[in-house]
Amino acid sequence: MKDFYNNIYAALGTLTPLRGDCGRACNKACCEGDKDGDGMYLFPFEEEMYTSLPSWASISETDFEYDKGKFAPLFSCDGVCDRNLRPLSCRIFPLTPYIAKDGELEVIVDPRANGMCPLSSLYVEDFEPDFVKAVEKVGKLLLENAETKKFLEAFSRILDDIKFI
Numbered sequence: 714m715k716d717f718y719n720n721i722y723a724a725l726g727t728l729t730p731l732r733g734d735c736g737r738a739c740n741k742a743c744c745e746g747d748k749d750g751d752g753m754y755l756f757p758f759e760e761e762m763y764t765s766l767p768s769w770a771s772i773s774e775t776d777f778e779y780d781k782g783k784f785a786p787l788f789s790c791d792g793v794c795d796r797n798l799r800p801l802s803c804r805i806f807p808l809t810p811y812i813a814k815d816g817e818l819e820v821i822v823d824p825r826a827n828g829m830c831p832l833s834s835l836y837v838e839d840f841e842p843d844f845v846k847a848v849e850k851v852g853k854l855l856l857e858n859a860e861t862k863k864f865l866e867a868f869s870r871i872l873d874d875i876k877f878i
C-alpha cells in the first residue's frame with residue numbers, strides 16, 4: 714500500500730490550507746496539541762509508510778474500531794516534524810473528506826479544529842481552492858479501497874458526534 718499513500722500524498726503535494734503559512738499566527742497550535750500526547754489517526758495501512766519510525770514520532774493503539782476487529786493506530790509527535798514524513802491526517806488538516814449519511818463524499822472543516830485552530834470558523838470556500846480540490850481527490854482515492862472506505866465512513870460518524878457536542 715506504499716504506492717497507494719504515495720499517490721495520495723502526491724495529490725496534496727506542497728499545497729497548504731491557505732496561500733501563506735497558517736501556522737505563523739497560531740504558533741502551529743495543531744502541532745502543539747500533538748506534543749501533549751494527543752495524536753492523529755493513521756488511515757488503514759498507512760503504518761506501512763513508517764517501517765522505520767522517525768525519532769520524533771511514536772505510534773500507539775486506540776479503541777477506534779473502524780471495522781470488525783480493526784483499530785486505527787494513533788500517530789503522535791514531538792510537535793516538530795519532517796514535513797515529508799507527516800501522516801495524511803496532518804497533511805489535510807483542518808479540512809477532511811467526509812461521507813455524509815446519504816453516502817455522498819464532501820469536504821468539510823474538521824470539527825476537531827474547533828477551539829484550537831483559527832481557521833475552524835472559516836467556510837470550506839474560504840480555503841485555498843487547489844487545497845480543497847486536493848482534499849476532495851484524497852477522499853475519492855480513499856473510497857477506491859474497501860478498507861480505507863470503511864475507515865472514512867466510520868471516521869465520519871465520529872466527526873458527526875463531535876459536531877453536535
Ligand code: SF4
Binds near residue numbers: 740744807
Ligand atoms: S491548521 Fe490551524 S492550528 Fe494548524 S497551523 Fe494552520 S491555523 Fe494553526
Ligand code: SF4
Binds near residue numbers: 744747792795803
Ligand atoms: S507530525 Fe508534523 S504536522 Fe503533524 S502534528 Fe506533528 S509536527 Fe504537526
